[in-house]
């Protein structure tokens with residue numbers, strides 16, 4: 001889930017209220033919750049997220065897109081397992097043949113679908129100050145469903161073997177973090193909750209507690225995920241990386257500009273669809289932070305991401 005600033009954006013207004021301009025078009029859902037007065041004049045936390053949340057929750061298109069990504073990832077995994085020099089981590093180099101294979105996956109909107117609380121926050125008009133509690137209440141329910149295709153991919157990956165007949169270990173690198181919870185003695189109730197949620201989806205395993213790497217578990221495990229990927233890379237050959245945010249793959253893009261982020265996308269163009277697989281998430285992410293607080297200006301601007309990449 002994003003940091004608070006992720007959705008600190010101006011409300012779009014009634015997102016589908018196209019009035020006379022849309023005369024003759026089929027009826028579409030109209031927003032009745034985008035603008036809330038209860039947050040002291042600030043937009044509510046999820047303001048402007050109506051269409052994105054509807055797409056995730058109700059469209060066959062999202063399901064098809066996500067399943068497409070995961071089937072392509074499974075095919076790439078087979079290729080990567082057969083090639084002992086193959087790695088999805090740019091900082092991993094040298095002779096990797098002694099290392100068993102691993103896959104790195106993000107959790108939220110990659111493995112677990114949190115569109116339910118997004119919808120709830122839209123309906124309630126949850127304010128920014130209320131978000132941490134609302135999010136933790138959701139995590140404590142341990143009931144997130146799987147992102148389409150993710151569970152099937154994980155089960156198949158764990159059945160796969162490399163050329164040395166070594167199994168694939170899946171490491172979940174998430175920016176869910178340990179936060180004390182009233183009435184609980186556990187040092188990290190969020191880790192317990194996430195483990196139970198994954199197990200309920202049939203995604204448990206003997207090493208799952210070690211394979212789930214939360215933000216802040218160790219001093220250098222901050223919001224940037226590079227240190228955790230490098231920790232995995234010391235013991236495993238990272239065959240694939242699957243996430244929903246550019247920051248799941250690359251360092252220093254969480255607060256970068258739109259142009260800076262896209263230069264990084266282009267600089268790693270050979271990874272996408274080969275060793276890196278990105279599940280669409282239009283609800284939130286560092287892409288939204290990059291747009292800044294003025295949604296109207298962002299809507300009016302020319303696209304900040306060019307169609308292609310500079311010749312390398």
Ligand SMILES: [Mg+2]
Nearest residue numbers: 106108109244
């Ligand atoms: Mg995510």
